[in-house]
Amino acid sequence: MKKRRKVREFKPYSMFYACLVYLFLYLPIFVVIAFSFNTSKINITFEGFTFEWYWKMFENRQLMQSFGNTVIVAAVSTVFSVIIGTLCALGLYKFEFKLKNLISSSLYIPIVIPELVFAIALLIFFTSIHVSMSMVTLIIAHVTFSMPFVVITVRARLAGFDKSIEEAARDLGANEFRTFMRVTLPMISPGVISGGMLALTMSLDDVVVSFFTAGPESTTLPLKILGMVRKGVSPDVNALSTLMIFGTIVILLTSTLIQGRLEKRM
Amino acid sequence: MIKSFKKRLTALVTVGPTVLWLGAFLMIPLIYVIGISFLTKNAYGGVDFAPTISNYISLFQSEYAKVFLDSLWLSLETTVICLLVGYPFAYIIANAPKRWKPFLVLLLMLPFWTNSLIRTYGWNTLLRTEGIINHFLQNIGLIREPLEMLYTDGAVLLGMVYALLPFTVLPLHTSIEKLDKSLLEAASDLGASRKHVFMRVVLPLTMPGIFAGSIQTFIPSLGFFFISDMMGGAKTMYIGNLIKNQFLSARNWPLGAVLSIVLIVITLILMKLYTRVGSLEDMA
Numbered sequence: 324m325k326k327r328r329k330v331r332e333f334k335p336y337s338m339f340y341a342c343l344v345y346l347f348l349y350l351p352i353f354v355v356i357a358f359s360f361n362t363s364k365i366n367i368t369f370e371g372f373t374f375e376w377y378w379k380m381f382e383n384r385q386l387m388q389s390f391g392n393t394v395i396v397a398a399v400s401t402v403f404s405v406i407i408g409t410l411c412a413l414g415l416y417k418f419e420f421k422l423k424n425l426i427s428s429s430l431y432i433p434i435v436i437p438e439l440v441f442a443i444a445l446l447i448f449f450t451s452i453h454v455s456m457s458m459v460t461l462i463i464a465h466v467t468f469s470m471p472f473v474v475i476t477v478r479a480r481l482a483g484f485d486k487s488i489e490e491a492a493r494d495l496g497a498n499e500f501r502t503f504m505r506v507t508l509p510m511i512s513p514g515v516i517s518g519g520m521l522a523l524t525m526s527l528d529d530v531v532v533s534f535f536t537a538g539p540e541s542t543t544l545p546l547k548i549l550g551m552v553r554k555g556v557s558p559d560v561n562a563l564s565t566l567m568i569f570g571t572i573v574i575l576l577t578s579t580l581i582q583g584r585l586e587k588r589m
Numbered sequence: 590m591i592k593s594f595k596k597r598l599t600a601l602v603t604v605g606p607t608v609l610w611l612g613a614f615l616m617i618p619l620i621y622v623i624g625i626s627f628l629t630k631n632a633y634g635g636v637d638f639a640p641t642i643s644n645y646i647s648l649f650q651s652e653y654a655k656v657f658l659d660s661l662w663l664s665l666e667t668t669v670i671c672l673l674v675g676y677p678f679a680y681i682i683a684n685a686p687k688r689w690k691p692f693l694v695l696l697l698m699l700p701f702w703t704n705s706l707i708r709t710y711g712w713n714t715l716l717r718t719e720g721i722i723n724h725f726l727q728n729i730g731l732i733r734e735p736l737e738m739l740y741t742d743g744a745v746l747l748g749m750v751y752a753l754l755p756f757t758v759l760p761l762h763t764s765i766e767k768l769d770k771s772l773l774e775a776a777s778d779l780g781a782s783r784k785h786v787f788m789r790v791v792l793p794l795t796m797p798g799i800f801a802g803s804i805q806t807f808i809p810s811l812g813f814f815f816i817s818d819m820m821g822g823a824k825t826m827y828i829g830n831l832i833k834n835q836f837l838s839a840r841n842w843p844l845g846a847v848l849s850i851v852l853i854v855i856t857l858i859l860m861k862l863y864t865r866v867g868s869l870e871d872m873a
């Protein structure tokens with residue numbers, strides 16, 4: 324007989340390898356964070372520790388504007404994606420109809436085609452119908468690429484859903500609306516939250532699509548940085564990026580916690 | 590089929606918005622791309638309604654063929670490196686002690702949550718001729734002259750691998766985690782060596798993950814123009830940058846549309862190959 328494995332532990336060399344890969348993933352993030360506290364104006368050597376850039380960045384009007392745009396676009400497009408996407412997932416789950424398969428498979432198109440193709444398709448489309456690029460086109464673009472992820476996540480949640488619970492609620496006298504609010508919605512809420520978080524991250528992370536669908540007034544923070552990189556980026560951008568990194572992490576960790584709570588309650 | 594009117598209405602209200610949205614902002618724009626690829630560009634950077642196939646013929650010019658080959662090669666290199674680095678990494682995470690696992694997965698997701706451009710910019714800072722790595726190497730006396738690291742093809746490859754590694758690792762991790770451990774034990778009980786178990790059992794069973802990971806690395810890498818913009822010199826032109834230029838500086842929209850259609854065709858071929866081994870659901 325082979326001896327039974329007890330508790331699995333790390334082997335030293337796998338631990339070392341994993342650490343190396345994690346180091347590779349985090350190195351550039353550490354650099355951005357470290358240089359946001361640097362007294363020197365150029366990102367070469369670390370000269371001294373300062374919080375200066377964290378208040379100086381508020382004086383950089385363009386930078387603040389691009390950051391504001393990033394936040395607005397992410398928030399609005401996430402709300403839209405979640406509403407439209409959840410409705411769609413519910414409809415696809417509840418009803419049988421013609422074209423259902425076609426609709427569910429076309430949801431994968433925005434996921435698999437290269438972002439660049441989708442971005443220039445929207446650029447050609449908006450220009451052809453004489454719509455100039457603005458915050459609105461940017462939000463439309465973001466909803467289009469993130470909404471399918473919401474549909475798929477919520478559908479996955481619905482797949483494990485026991486239909487008899489809804490029936491029980493109806494038998495006990497709840498009307499359709501009440502059944503939805505009290506039974507269906509709480510059941511799918513972890514899926515809705517994780518779909519929404521996916522949409523939010525994708526919006527915050529996007530460069531390619533925004534590059535083509537943002538107008539001169541609606542530049543996002545990543546686009547602003549892209550424009551600055553060749554000439555050199557000022558440390559207030561590092562400071563703002565650092566805030567953005569921690570902001571996203573805090574939001575997503577909180578939502579993961581909430582999701583865990585909801586899941587436990589089920 | 591749906592019988593009652595009320596049900597029909599609910600179906601329409603729930604699924605309708607998505608269908609309309611994807612129709613208006615995905616399908617119709619894609620049709621516009623196809624349409625514009627058959628038109629002629631005019632001197633003002635716009636298009637004239639004179640149908641032509643000359644845009645497609647210009648694809649066969651050797652300069653474009655070179656761009657395509659360079660880009661496909663870069664994407665292939667990126668995918669292979671991501672798989673080679675990512676597979677052992679995903680394997681280690683999937684087999685990590687239970688109390689560590691959620692933390693390790695979270696640690697993998699965190700960089701994902703921060704903007705890829707900000708992270709690429711971090712590499713730019715590290716690799717510059719007057720950047721951190723050169724400064725460090727000179728200070729400890731390892732090199733005299735700074736190394737040319739940024740704005741090279743190697744830097745572009747590094748940026749691509751960096752940006753796409755999580756896309757490779759996540760599907761790999763999922764499929765390694767699903768692996769039935771008793772099969773591995775059965776194989777080794779029956780006398781297979783560790784190498785044999787890996788080649789004959791682990792590798793074939795995790796093939797769907799390998800394919801999903803490769804597709805999710807290869808396809809986006811074709812369009813990541815901002816990485817070659819930030820990390821690469823002007824020496825090599827990649828398809829993403831070529832397409833971008835047709836819409837910004839060169840203002841040859843029909844050619845840009847044709848190039849995008851080539852990207853779509855490449856994607857479709859890869860997806861067709863992929864659906865033979867895996868399902869679409871594994872992609873999301």
